[in-house]
Amino acid sequence: MEQSAVKECPVCMRALRSDGDDALECPNGHDTCLTCAAAMVTPCGDCKPGCSGLWWTCPICRHRSSMRPPYIIALLQKSWAKAHGLHASDHDEERWLAKCAVVTHERNEALL
Numbered sequence: 001m002e003q004s005a006v007k008e009c010p011v012c013m014r015a016l017r018s019d020g021d022d023a024l025e026c027p028n029g030h031d032t033c034l035t036c037a038a039a040m041v042t043p044c045g046d047c048k049p050g051c052s053g054l055w056w057t058c059p060i061c062r063h064r065s066s067m068r069p070p071y072i073i074a075l076l077q078k079s080w081a082k083a084h085g086l087h088a089s090d091h092d093e094e095r096w097l098a099k100c101a102v103v104t105h106e107r108n109e110a111l112l
Contacts, residue, residue, distance in 0.1 A: 009033035010059050021080050026058035026065060038075040041067060 024037040054067035073083040
């Protein structure tokens, strides 16, 4: 029986959960744990409509991604599931969480 490789954060080398609950993925498929990703958030300075004023940079490919509200809450909670739980009763949940599905969210590139 073949074992699947355990993903690790490229910064702290901590094992990442297989469901992606504790990771942020760049558009090129690189996962970083939410703790390390939070340390890489910087002011945007290049804002466009819909921008939160923040972005994070992938430590592998250096791609910069805008930080939308779901990202920010997940970083603060250190969990996508907890972030979703905070707004489970919010009538605007569909609008501001965009395509981010509960817990097994459609990987972060759907929100970029």
